Amino acid sequence: MTHPNPAFSPEEYAARLARVRSAMEHAGLDCLFITDPSNMGWLTGYDGWSFYVHQGVLVGPDVPPRWWGRTMDGAGALRTVWMPDDHIHGYDDSFVQNPVKHPMLDLCGLVRACGWDTRRIGIEKDNYYFTAAAYETLLTGLPQAAMIDATGLVNWCRALKSPTEITYLRRAGAIVTRMHAHIAEVAEEGMRKNDLVAQIMATGIEGADGHWGDYPAIVPMAPSGRDATAPHLTWDDSPLTRGVPTFFEIAGAYRRYQCPQSRTLFLGEVPDTYRRAEAAVGEATEAVLGMAQPGVRCEDLARVFNGTLAAHGFHKDSRVGYSIGMSYPPDWGERTMSLRAGDTTTLQAGMTFHFMPALWLDDGGIEITEPILITDRGAERLCATPPGLVVKA
Amino acid sequence: MTHPNPAFSPEEYAARLARVRSAMEHAGLDCLFITDPSNMGWLTGYDGWSFYVHQGVLVGPDVPPRWWGRTMDGAGALRTVWMPDDHIHGYDDSFVQNPVKHPMLDLCGLVRACGWDTRRIGIEKDNYYFTAAAYETLLTGLPQAAMIDATGLVNWCRALKSPTEITYLRRAGAIVTRMHAHIAEVAEEGMRKNDLVAQIMATGIEGADGHWGDYPAIVPMAPSGRDATAPHLTWDDSPLTRGVPTFFEIAGAYRRYQCPQSRTLFLGEVPDTYRRAEAAVGEATEAVLGMAQPGVRCEDLARVFNGTLAAHGFHKDSRVGYSIGMSYPPDWGERTMSLRAGDTTTLQAGMTFHFMPALWLDDGGIEITEPILITDRGAERLCATPPGLVVKA
Numbered sequence: 106m107t108h109p110n111p112a113f114s115p116e117e118y119a120a121r122l123a124r125v126r127s128a129m130e131h132a133g134l135d136c137l138f139i140t141d142p143s144n145m146g147w148l149t150g151y152d153g154w155s156f157y158v159h160q161g162v163l164v165g166p167d168v169p170p171r172w173w174g175r176t177m178d179g180a181g182a183l184r185t186v187w188m189p190d191d192h193i194h195g196y197d198d199s200f201v202q203n204p205v206k207h208p209m210l211d212l213c214g215l216v217r218a219c220g221w222d223t224r225r226i227g228i229e230k231d232n233y234y235f236t237a238a239a240y241e242t243l244l245t246g247l248p249q250a251a252m253i254d255a256t257g258l259v260n261w262c263r264a265l266k267s268p269t270e271i272t273y274l275r276r277a278g279a280i281v282t283r284m285h286a287h288i289a290e291v292a293e294e295g296m297r298k299n300d301l302v303a304q305i306m307a308t309g310i311e312g313a314d315g316h317w318g319d320y321p322a323i324v325p326m327a328p329s330g331r332d333a334t335a336p337h338l339t340w341d342d343s344p345l346t347r348g349v350p351t352f353f354e355i356a357g358a359y360r361r362y363q364c365p366q367s368r369t370l371f372l373g374e375v376p377d378t379y380r381r382a383e384a385a386v387g388e389a390t391e392a393v394l395g396m397a398q399p400g401v402r403c404e405d406l407a408r409v410f411n412g413t414l415a416a417h418g419f420h421k422d423s424r425v426g427y428s429i430g431m432s433y434p435p436d437w438g439e440r441t442m443s444l445r446a447g448d449t450t451t452l453q454a455g456m457t458f459h460f461m462p463a464l465w466l467d468d469g470g471i472e473i474t475e476p477i478l479i480t481d482r483g484a485e486r487l488c489a490t491p492p493g494l495v496v497k498a
Numbered sequence: 499m500t501h502p503n504p505a506f507s508p509e510e511y512a513a514r515l516a517r518v519r520s521a522m523e524h525a526g527l528d529c530l531f532i533t534d535p536s537n538m539g540w541l542t543g544y545d546g547w548s549f550y551v552h553q554g555v556l557v558g559p560d561v562p563p564r565w566w567g568r569t570m571d572g573a574g575a576l577r578t579v580w581m582p583d584d585h586i587h588g589y590d591d592s593f594v595q596n597p598v599k600h601p602m603l604d605l606c607g608l609v610r611a612c613g614w615d616t617r618r619i620g621i622e623k624d625n626y627y628f629t630a631a632a633y634e635t636l637l638t639g640l641p642q643a644a645m646i647d648a649t650g651l652v653n654w655c656r657a658l659k660s661p662t663e664i665t666y667l668r669r670a671g672a673i674v675t676r677m678h679a680h681i682a683e684v685a686e687e688g689m690r691k692n693d694l695v696a697q698i699m700a701t702g703i704e705g706a707d708g709h710w711g712d713y714p715a716i717v718p719m720a721p722s723g724r725d726a727t728a729p730h731l732t733w734d735d736s737p738l739t740r741g742v743p744t745f746f747e748i749a750g751a752y753r754r755y756q757c758p759q760s761r762t763l764f765l766g767e768v769p770d771t772y773r774r775a776e777a778a779v780g781e782a783t784e785a786v787l788g789m790a791q792p793g794v795r796c797e798d799l800a801r802v803f804n805g806t807l808a809a810h811g812f813h814k815d816s817r818v819g820y821s822i823g824m825s826y827p828p829d830w831g832e833r834t835m836s837l838r839a840g841d842t843t844t845l846q847a848g849m850t851f852h853f854m855p856a857l858w859l860d861d862g863g864i865e866i867t868e869p870i871l872i873t874d875r876g877a878e879r880l881c882a883t884p885p886g887l888v889v890k891a
Contacts, residue, residue, distance in 0.1 A: 110734070153730040154716055157626075157829035177816055180858065181728035198816040199840065202833050204650065207624070231600070231631035233550075238623040238649065240630035256631065257597065299710040303703035310696035317692040317735035323547055324713040335574035337546040341503070342710035423570055423591040434827045436550035440595050447592065465573065 108185050111150055112360045113269055118187050121148055124262045125164060129255075135224035137164040137255055138212070140234040142433040144259035145172075146361055149188060153181040156234050156433060158201055159208040165219060168192075173212055175201060209239045213246030222247050227255030233435060260441045263430050265455040270362065270430065271478060274457055277364035278476060278487035279313040280357025285368050285490045292497060294347055294372050298340045302327055309357055321356035322363050322437035328352065333470035336463065347373035352463075352472040356437050363429055363437040365459045366488050367472035370495045382471045383494050385417030386462050390475060390492070393425075393460060397477065397484035403448035410444075410462060419464060426460040429476060454481045501578050504543055505753045506662055511580050514541055517655045518557060522648075528617035530557040530648055531605070533627040535826035537652035538565075539754055542581060546574040549627050549826060551594055552601040558612060561585075566605055568594060602632045606639030615640050620648030626828060653834045656823050658848040663755065663823065664871060667850055670757035671869060671880035672706040673750025678761050678883045685890060687740055687765050691733045695720055702750055714749035715756050715830035721745065726863035729856065740766035745856075745865040749830050756822055756830040758852045759881050760865035763888045775864045776887050778810030779855050783868060783885070786818075786853060790870065790877035796841040803837075803855060812857060819853040822869060847874045 125148060129137050140161040145151050149162055149170055160174030169188040172179070176195030183193060196211035216222050228243070229235050231254075244252060266274065287308045292301060302325050312318040328338040330349035345351060348371070356365035371379065389410045397406055410425045426444035429437065437459075442450045444458065456479045463472040473494070476487040518541060522530050533554040538544050542555055542563055553567030562581040565572070569588030576586060589604035609615050621636070622628050624647075637645060659667065680701045685694060695718050705711040721731040723742035738744060741764070749758035764772070782803045790799055803818045819837035822830065830852075835843045837851065849872045856865040866887070869880040 152732070153728065154719060154732055154828070155730040157716075157831075177729050177858065181731050184725060184728055184731070199838070201817065202820070202831070202836060203840075204624075228630070230634070231597075231629045233626050233629065235630055236624045236626065237621070237628055237630050237633035238647070240633065241623070254631070297710065299703050299705060303700040303711070306703060307696040307700035310692050310699060312692060312735070317690065317733075318696070320717040320732065323550070326547060332577060335546065335577055336570050337548040338574050338577070339545070339547060339713065340710075342705070424594065427595070435547070438550075438595070443595060445592070447596075465570065 108150060108187070111187065113150070115187060117267060117269065118150065121262065122170070125259055126166070128258050128262055129164070129227060132227060132253070132255060132258060133225060134227040134253060134255060135166060136221045137227040137258070139164070139259055140229055141232045141259065142234065143361070143431045146433070147263055147431050148259065149186040151182055152185045152361065153178060155181065159239060161212070163215065163219070165221060171215065173215060207238060207242040209242035210246055213243065216247060216250070221250070223249040225251045225253055227253050227258060229256045230254040231256040257441055260439055263439060264428060264441055265453060266430065266457055273359045273362040274364055274478070274487055276314070276316045276359040277357040277362050279316070280309055280318050280359060281355060281364050281366045282488045282490050283313040284308045284355055284357060285353070285366065288353055288368070288370065289495050289497070292345060292370055292372070295344045297342045297344055298327060298329070299342050301345070302340045305353070305355060309355070316359055319358040319360055321358045322432040322434045323356065326354040328470070330469055334465050334467065336465060336470070345372060348376070350379060350469040350471060352470050354472055361431045361433065363432045364476045364487055365429065365437050365474070366476055366490060367461070367463065367474040368490060368495050369471045369473060370497070372497050375494060375496055378466065379471060379494065381417065382419060382464055382466065383473065385414050385419045386464065386471065386473050387492060388417070389413035390460065390462055390473070394475065394477065394484045397452060397479060399452055399454050399479065399481060401452050403442050403444050403450045403452070404446050407444045407446055421462065421464060425462050426458045429457050429459045452479050454479055457487070501543060501580070504580065506543070508580060510660060510662065511543065514655065515563070518652055519559070521651050521655055522557070522620060525620060525646065525648060525651060526618060527620040527646060527648060528559060529614045530620040530651070532557070532652055533622055534625045534652065535627065536754070536824045539826070540656055540824050541652065542579040544575055545578045545754065546571060548574065552632060554605070556608065556612070558614060564608065566608060600631060600635040602635035603639055606636065609640055609643070614643070616642040618644045618646055620646050620651060622649045623647040624649040650834060653832055656832060657821060657834055658846060659823065659850055666752045666755040667757055667871070667880055669707070669709045669752040670750040670755050672709070673702055673711050673752060674748060674757050674759045675881045675883050676706040677701045677748055677750060678746070678759065681746055681761070681763065682888050682890070685738060685763055685765070688737045690735045690737055691720060691722070692735050694738070695733045698746070698748060702748070706750070709752055712751040712753055714751045715825040715827045716749065719747040721863070723862055727858050727860065729858060729863070738765060741769070743772060743862040743864060745863050747865055754824045754826065756825045757869045757880055758822065758830050758867070759869055759883060760854070760856065760867040761883060761888050762864045762866060763890070765890050768887060768889055771859065772864060772887065774810065775812060775857055775859065776866065778807050778812045779857065779864065779866050780885060781810070782806035783853065783855055783866070787868065787870065787877045790845060790872060792845055792847050792872065792874060794845050796835050796837050796843045796845070797839050800837045800839055814855070814857060818855050819851045822850050822852045845872050847872055850880070
């Protein structure tokens with residue numbers, strides 16, 4: 106069955122598969138079993154919230170990949186993937202969340218049927234959706250196979266974005282721009298945080314410029330005051346109050362492409378520390394964006410950022426950004442490049458990052474971040490959100 | 499540091515820990531490392547969207563549990579868990595998504611510091627957030643320890659809900675009731691699906707009866723027509739049209755407690771097949787809810803349901819429900835009991851289920867479901883949503 110409105114052309118999917126097969130050959134793999142939903146989606150078009158059960162895509166040296174999962178989700182695969190219907194394999198529902206019947210037993214049968222049970226099989230050992238039990242079941246069920254870690258193999262194939270992917274990321278960028286504009290417009294003292302988050306989520310799903318919004322791979326993180334010393338708290342019903350920062354770490358999403366961006370809101374007077382932090386982050390951001398171009402390394406960006414920040418008396422322990430693209434929960438990053446010391450990856454045109462210079466201070470946090478595209482002419486912002494703190498009297 | 503507004507009393511957390519330690523003793527475990535975010539939250543109060551990096555809770559035979567995770571998330575733990583501050587252990591940011599430095603190396607150090615590196619350690623081998631790589635790193639780093647599968651051990655401790663938990667589930671039930679009422683009110687021909695989903699999400703996060711809404715562990719699934727032959731598709735911008743079913747599988751959430759419920763919408767005339775399916779599901783649901791009481795087994799409910807359905811000429815291959823409670827993405831179920839053949843668990847008062855008699859037909863799907871609480875007097879609905887199809891002229 107063909108998707109009525111596929112996200113990408115057959116030629117683009119064919120090019121992706123060729124890129125993956127080339128990476129497999131380079132890694133000495135005969136076949137590859139991927140479970141990262143974003144890798145599954147990028148390679149096959151599959152899209153559904155079914156990753157709470159075991160599923161994956163099996164890629165061999167020839168013939169189209171095989172989608173494998175719960176039988177009821179095979180119906181979703183039929184409606185979303187580009188491969189022929191007989192490349193969709195479903196396992197019986199009695200395997201679902203059943204401690205005495207692991208679904209990977211069924212996958213072992215499929216691997217044997219393909220004649221790959223004595224081959225070198227790549228697996229994503231450190232992916233959320235490939236558990237220790239899944240691994241043990243494969244090891245026991247396929248004793249003749251060599252299981253090779255291929256975590257990140259497909260993710261790295263995704264690092265350079267195609268023109269269509271860049272279009273989708275720009276649409277996601279327009280969505281998150283609209284979300285931040287909405288916060289700046291409606292936030293006011295006394296407003297319950299959850300009521301504001303409700304509007305943020307709705308704005309994102311409505312979309313922007315006529316393009317519908319998909320779900321972000323992480324829900325809004327919106328802590329205030331001392332809660333904002335911690336990066337990943339979500340929300341409750343406490344009212345927005347004057348004089349404390351609230352940061353909004355949110356993403357726009359278009360057809361699973363994720364464009365995260367953060368801004369920090371103050372109602373009323375901004376304390377001096379935060380004005381100084383804003384200036385430091387702003388200057389460091391300009392320094393980084395001014396140098397981000399093909400040939401520069403990820404760690405160079407981190408060094409320049411941290412150096413500029415240090416000159417202003419601030420300090421950041423964590424990475425200052427990461428690669429972005431297509432993603433599913435629980436992470437909107439691409440899990441390849443990090444902007445930090447030791448990451449020597451060289452930037453190329455077509456890479457996309459969330460440049461994420463968040464500072465968590467003693468009494469709150471400040472997040473003013475930029476999703477960017479690397480082009481031959483330097484870094485291009487994917488969002489039109491104004492820089493700096495969002496201050497409302 | 500103490501949470502300013504903890505979800506549960508110190509006594510309730512103490513009782514939970516005692517229940518877990520008793521289960522550990524029964525399973526012959528000296529200590530337990532849990533990574534399921536809902537188990538972490540239930541046992542310690544920890545709440546944050548940080549499960550995209552490796553983290554967990556380490557429970558020993560005495561002293562309070564230890565929270566372990568990324569250093570920046572330790573700040574969130576400081577603000578949410580009941581344990582003393584020195585029971586929060588953070589690892590350096592360079593361990594994050596770094597293929598040459600797995601975070602579990604740091605956990606091995608903590609286990610050794612506790613003197614547990616020669617003990618019997620329970621691990622959640624089939625949890626999303628315990629990868630094959632995490633397991634291998636622990637096996638290598640703690641060669642003297644015995645690693646025992648404890649998947650579901652804490653989840654089973656959660657099966658019987660406390661009065662406060664039941665209050666939270668009822669609040670979540672009131673939220674999803676309001677979400678379904680909103681759909682019935684605003685859905686109309688030509689409305690873009692994403693605009694409707696935006697309103698559904700916003701309604702859920704606004705909450706109900708003065709109680710704020712948390713994020714559901716799964717986003718709304720809302721397929722129409724032939725897409726509704728598949729259970730887990732989400733949405734796009736296609737307009738609602740007359741004469742085809744759209745089901746809305748959604749959840750209300752209150753402080754991470756999840757109350758899922760589904761309804762199916764028709765605009766205009768309902769085809770005969772769907773009226774017959776509605777009658778069959780309705781009768782089978784009444785039969786099941788009428789018999790669901792302490793002493794009955796999970797599989798008994800499935801048998802009665804499937805028998806009643808068969809008498810009407812319908813058939814369902816998959817389980818007809820599962821246990822619910824506290825949850826985080828990617829699953830709003832509790833991953834213990836399933837209402838299906840072979841599950842011989844006996845119902846007890848205080849258990850909660852999503853009774854989920856969905857039918858996927860050749861040309862669409864019908865989902866009319868009920869979250870329920872088992873009481874000494876039988877099954878009690880957690881929602882006030884009217885039964886049956888939602889039909890708008």
